Amino acid sequence: MQKFSKSFLILFLLVGILSCKEEKTTVVPQPISVKTTTVSNFSNAENGMKYSGTISAEKLVNLTFQVAGTVETLPVNMGDFVTQNSLIGTVDVTAYESQYQARAAQAKLAKENYERIREVYEKGSIAEIRMIEAKSNYEQATAAANAVYQNVKHARLTAPFSGYVGNKMLEVGDVASPGRPVIQLMNIDVVKAVIPIPSEEINHYRVGDSANVTIDALENEMFQGVVKEVAVASNRMNPVYNVQISIENPERTIKPGMACTIQLQVLNEETTKPSMITVPLETVSVNEDGTNYVYIYNTEKNIAQRKKVTLGKLFNNRIEIVNGVSNKDKIITSGYHKLTDGTPVILAQ
Incomplete structure (x- = not known):
């Protein structure tokens, strides 16, 4: 009987040990969806400096009567096209x-x-x-x-050139006076974009430089432009210089007020050396000790690798990488906020 009890006890303990033993499970982390861009040497033709601007008419005037009087006729409306010397309006004569x-x-x-x-x-x-x-x-x-x-x-107001009525400030019955605008007349056969350039970049550009102008509202259609004016004095409140880009508009599809992106060629040889590598500014992060780093996509292991980088000059929305990455590396440009070194990643479709 005692022998039976010992056997039973041993069996009971063995079953308990086996039941308490947990099966080890491996948790496989889900890959993070990311987007990448391939690192390449800086190219004026493809990676020129980009700036945002707004289109305006290169020739725009506010027409006024040279004498005072009650407006009797004003046979034009906003958006009308008028030819040179055509009647704009009259005042009581x-x-x-x-x-x-x-x-x-x-x-x-x-x-x-x-x-x-x-x-x-x-x-x-x-x-x-x-x-x-x-x-x-x-x-x-x-x-x-x-x-x-x-x-x-002077009681008759005529168009000094052919163009569109951009705005209409008076109506029939209003009292006109010298210097009070009646209509705004604009010629859009040639339009312009004025862009602000930071002080550290303004010396890169000269009158006559070429520019690629992309119009958002025209399905990102690209037009060729030319630098017509480069300011030599900055705004007192903000150290930026205005650069004016002239754009031919024979079809008159570009309208004043449209948003645009201007890509300018950099002329300074120092800032366009063949070995220069630039990346989007937002892809560079900094840790607690002030070290800058980016995430590289490892195509063999499908993981994100953190790489310490040394930064160079700032170019609008891009920044130079002096060392830390090499040509053809794939910089992660989207989803990097969720990453750590070695995180599995998958390319977003």
Whole structure:
């Protein structure tokens, strides 16, 4: 009986040990979806500096009447195309016509008086001074009449060049005055983009440089542009310099106000040496001790590898990598915030 109890106890302990032994399981981490870009040497043609800007008309004027008066006609609307010398509007000319008629009558009387005195002078009956005074009065009256007539002419507003009505500031019945805009007229056969350039980059560019201009609203269609103006003075509140890009627009598909991306060629040889490698600025991270690093996609192991990098010069939205990565490395550009060194990754479709 005692022997049976010992056997039972041993069997009980053996079953307990086997039941308590947990089966080891391996947890396989799920790969993180990422996007990559291949590191390559800096190229002016493909990786030129990019800036954001807005399109505006290269030729734009606010048209105003040169005389005051109530607007009588304004036969144009916003968006209309008008040709050179076509009528834009008129103001009430009644008062100016009355003034001109009065001045013209005085000029006519002065002329008749001058002609009579001249005939008498030629006969030797009056002094020369009388004839000179009459002539002077006639010339002054004529000049005054002509000056008033200019007010009559200026009561009509015409287009100084062909273009589109960009804005309409007055309507029929409003009171116009010199200097008060009536319409905004713009010629968009040639448009421009003005972009701000940081002080450390402005010396890279010259008038005549080529530029690639991509218009977002036109399905990212690219147009060729030329640097027309480079500012030599910065904004006092912000150390940036304006550069103006001129773009031919014969089809008039580019409209003022459209957003655009301008890619400019860098001229400074120091900043475009063949060995230069640049990466998107947002792909560079920094840890607690101030070390900069990026994540590289290991194509053989399908993992993310953290690589310490030394940074160089900043170029708008890109930054130079002095060492740490090499040509043809695949920099992870999306999903890197979720990574650690050795994290399994998969390329996003």
